[in-house]
Amino acid sequence: MKNEQSLHISGAEAVIRCLLAEGADLIYGYPGGAIMPIYDELYKFSDQLRHVLTRHEQGATHAAQGFARTSGKVGVAMATSGPGATNLVTGIADAQIDSTPMVCITGQVASHLLGSDAFQETDIIGISTPVTKWNYQITKASEIPKIMAKAFYIARSGRPGPVLIDITKDAQFEFFDFTYEKCKGIRSYQPVPAMDMAQVNEAAAVINAAKQPMIVWGQGVILGEAEEEFKDFVERSGIPSVWTILGLSALPTSHPLNMGMVGMHGNYGPNLLTNECDVLIAVGMRFDDRVTGNLATYAKQATVVHLEIDPAEISKNVHADYPVLGNCKESLLALTKLVEHKPLEEWRARFASYMETEYETVIKGDTLPTKEGLTMGETIVAINKYTGGDAVIVTDVGQHQMIACRYAEFIRSKSNVTSGGLGTMGFALPAAIGAKMGAEDRHVVAVIGDGGYQMTIQELGTIFQTGTAVKIVVLNNDYLGMVRQWQQLFFDKRYASTEMTNPDFVMIAKGYNIDAKRVSERSQLDAAVKEMIASDKPYFLEVCVEKEANVFPMIPTGASVSDIRLQ
Amino acid sequence: MSETTRYTISIYTENNIGLLNRISAIFLKRHINFLSFSTSQSEIPDVFRFIIVVKMTESGVKKIVQQIEKQVDVIKAFYHTDEETIFQESALYKVKSSYLFEERQIQNIIKDSHANIVTVSPEFFVIEKTGFRHETEKLREDLVPYGLLQFVRSGRISVTKSAMGISEILNNFNNQNND
Numbered sequence: 104m105k106n107e108q109s110l111h112i113s114g115a116e117a118v119i120r121c122l123l124a125e126g127a128d129l130i131y132g133y134p135g136g137a138i139m140p141i142y143d144e145l146y147k148f149s150d151q152l153r154h155v156l157t158r159h160e161q162g163a164t165h166a167a168q169g170f171a172r173t174s175g176k177v178g179v180a181m182a183t184s185g186p187g188a189t190n191l192v193t194g195i196a197d198a199q200i201d202s203t204p205m206v207c208i209t210g211q212v213a214s215h216l217l218g219s220d221a222f223q224e225t226d227i228i229g230i231s232t233p234v235t236k237w238n239y240q241i242t243k244a245s246e247i248p249k250i251m252a253k254a255f256y257i258a259r260s261g262r263p264g265p266v267l268i269d270i271t272k273d274a275q276f277e278f279f280d281f282t283y284e285k286c287k288g289i290r291s292y293q294p295v296p297a298m299d300m301a302q303v304n305e306a307a308a309v310i311n312a313a314k315q316p317m318i319v320w321g322q323g324v325i326l327g328e329a330e331e332e333f334k335d336f337v338e339r340s341g342i343p344s345v346w347t348i349l350g351l352s353a354l355p356t357s358h359p360l361n362m363g364m365v366g367m368h369g370n371y372g373p374n375l376l377t378n379e380c381d382v383l384i385a386v387g388m389r390f391d392d393r394v395t396g397n398l399a400t401y402a403k404q405a406t407v408v409h410l411e412i413d414p415a416e417i418s419k420n421v422h423a424d425y426p427v428l429g430n431c432k433e434s435l436l437a438l439t440k441l442v443e444h445k446p447l448e449e450w451r452a453r454f455a456s457y458m459e460t461e462y463e464t465v466i467k468g469d470t471l472p473t474k475e476g477l478t479m480g481e482t483i484v485a486i487n488k489y490t491g492g493d494a495v496i497v498t499d500v501g502q503h504q505m506i507a508c509r510y511a512e513f514i515r516s517k518s519n520v521t522s523g524g525l526g527t528m529g530f531a532l533p534a535a536i537g538a539k540m541g542a543e544d545r546h547v548v549a550v551i552g553d554g555g556y557q558m559t560i561q562e563l564g565t566i567f568q569t570g571t572a573v574k575i576v577v578l579n580n581d582y583l584g585m586v587r588q589w590q591q592l593f594f595d596k597r598y599a600s601t602e603m604t605n606p607d608f609v610m611i612a613k614g615y616n617i618d619a620k621r622v623s624e625r626s627q628l629d630a631a632v633k634e635m636i637a638s639d640k641p642y643f644l645e646v647c648v649e650k651e652a653n654v655f656p657m658i659p660t661g662a663s664v665s666d667i668r669l670q
Numbered sequence: 671m672s673e674t675t676r677y678t679i680s681i682y683t684e685n686n687i688g689l690l691n692r693i694s695a696i697f698l699k700r701h702i703n704f705l706s707f708s709t710s711q712s713e714i715p716d717v718f719r720f721i722i723v724v725k726m727t728e729s730g731v732k733k734i735v736q737q738i739e740k741q742v743d744v745i746k747a748f749y750h751t752d753e754e755t756i757f758q759e760s761a762l763y764k765v766k767s768s769y770l771f772e773e774r775q776i777q778n779i780i781k782d783s784h785a786n787i788v789t790v791s792p793e794f795f796v797i798e799k800t801g802f803r804h805e806t807e808k809l810r811e812d813l814v815p816y817g818l819l820q821f822v823r824s825g826r827i828s829v830t831k832s833a834m835g836i837s838e839i840l841n842n843f844n845n846q847n848n849d
Contacts (some may be wrong), residue, residue: 257742419736
């Protein structure tokens with residue numbers, strides 16, 4: 104890949120050429136003083152590289168994340184120094200905990216001003232260190248090619264994550280002889296641990312001896328692009344499989360061995376049977392506390408097999424009796440060859456039986472309500488109906504997120520975009536913009552609560568300016584619903600600062616020239632969703648839902664997965 | 671709670687600005703204090719070595735070392751018990767020169783402790799002592815009655831009894847990338 108002849112160019116131009124060499128032709132950002140030389144080059148390269156101006160730097164990071172999640176590529180966000188850089192931090196932290204490949208480029212004051220409390224100077228390297236996979240401050244133009252190559256390599260390899268590159272303004276102006284070579288390896292960094300066949304053999308023996316095995320899969324299956332290998336493993340072994348919120352969509356919803364979600368608002372059977380399975384096979388997941396509940400009572404009876412790319416996740420929260428290190432694309436393939444098929448009829452019937460209970464007590468009321476008042480669940484069902492269960496569903500954080508993940512149907516991977524680990528309200532609207540740009544031929548529906556929507560509502564301006572055809576569904580209950588639910592259940596209904604006096608959302612959307620509609624009656628819902636999905640333009644739909652509905656099942660914080668409540 | 675032990679964490683790293691911050695953040699996040707910290711060049715050119723002493727459970731130190739090793743610029747990290755390492759600390763003691771000549775006892779203290787006199791000036795002299803904590807501490811206590819002007823003790827430095835294999839890691843990388 105090495106360019107034979109070098110170009111005598113500025114650091115700023117070099118940054119653009121590095122981005123192009125890495126295949127990053129779409130970036131999200133916001134200009135400002137310390138990054139103006141790079142923006143000047145963006146202007147010159149606008150035929151090759153598209154820059155999307157978000158309305159806030161946080162929006163740029165979430166858009167880059169959304170793009171990364173649907174396209175599988177590295178998302179790129181750009182901002183100026185000082186407040187521009189600090190505004191990126193929430194998105195960076197979100198990408199770090201959800202393993203999203205992202206490169207953030209920030210401008211910095213000139214190197215001779217570093218440490219002088221100069222205008223818009225901030226120590227973004229210090230600030231971003233705990234929430235980045237890697238970061239680096241460039242003070243000389245000659246460092247740019249090598250560091251940019253490293254940034255993309257680190258962001259996308261192994262367990263992906265965010266990288267921040269801070270470039271002083273003088274390094275952007277400085278001229279140097281540019282050549283570019285892609286990074287192929289870093290001596291201190293082993294992105295994918297070598298798979299050990301001995302570990303695979305041991306794991307296979309344990310799985311073959313199991314009477315009541317259960318698979319829990321996470322986003323590792325999607326990040327490792329191992330969906331086919333995973334499906335083969337599940338079908339070959341016949342083992343009932345359940346997902347974490349970020350694993351959602353890696354296996355189609357309708358797959359007979361897809362038994363639902365684990366965790367705080369997951370399905371009844373998967374949570375209860377976690378504490379009854381004899382072998383728990385974790386694939387590309389990290390035993391987050393929202394999945395495990397109380398660790399002291401989590402799957403204590405089970406032998407744990409853990410397929411994982413990140414050695415630091417082995418036995419971090421749950422002891423792995425049989426770790427299998429490596430990319431699960433490789434280890435699943437090896438394991439599938441060794442596992443025997445088992446019908447496991449009785450065991451599978453137990454999942455079905457619990458699902459029946461959950462259907463009668465929870466799901467029916469959520470999705471086919473007969474009582475007055477629209478539900479979040481029936482809205483998701485309508486979206487399924489008109490998208491053929493093949494939309495990218497982007498969610499924010501809260502009740503609507505849990506309901507959407509519980510009831511949305513998927514037939515393709517990379518279709519669920521949500522803020523999992525960090526739980527960032529305000530994620531969905533900008534993430535949906537990126538998600539649509541990363542999957543232009545698909546329906547992208549952002550399902551958002553009225554609280555989170557207002558945290559990044561200004562990104563309607565980005566949608567207006569770019570004409571990105573995202574469909575925005577705000578499930579409005581005039582409350583911060585999840586917090587209100589907790590206040591009802593655990594704080595004796597003391598609704599401290601959770602009620603919201605909301606603006607006219609339809610009028611706001613129309614102010615941005617976005618087609619908009621509000622529904623508050625069941626009779627209007629179906630037609631409104633149909634119209635929204637049929638539109639080839641951005642569309643806003645406000646659904647006024649029941650104000651004090653709760654999300655069930657639920658495992659209270661600190662309780663055991665066995666203590667899951669249906670009401 | 672499981673029992674806590676003193677562990678020496680050895681970290682081999684690239685010499686990158688900000689890495690100290692990145693490593694200390696891992697401890698900060700888990701509310702763990704360093705008992706001692708030192709850093710220097712290692713046996714390999716361009717490779718640095720951090721020595722951090724902590725008191726924690728073995729499962730805790732194991733997880734910390736996994737998190738440290740996960741950092742891109744960290745080549746390898748290890749943890750060892752005191753028994754598995756050879757370790758020392760150095761201390762400097764500054765005392766008024768007049769005592770050296772007027773107090774016969776001070777000469778005995780220096781001799782008995784196997785300390786070295788680093789420098790003598792008309793105003794003060796400086797003693798250096800390298801050893802275990804209790805040895806440098808004993809000397810400090812012995813010198814206090816004579817008006818210790820200044821005292822400082824370094825972080826622990828240590829080497830392990832077992833091999834670290836860092837050169838092998840780097841050689842393997844070089845071989846793979848020269849294929």
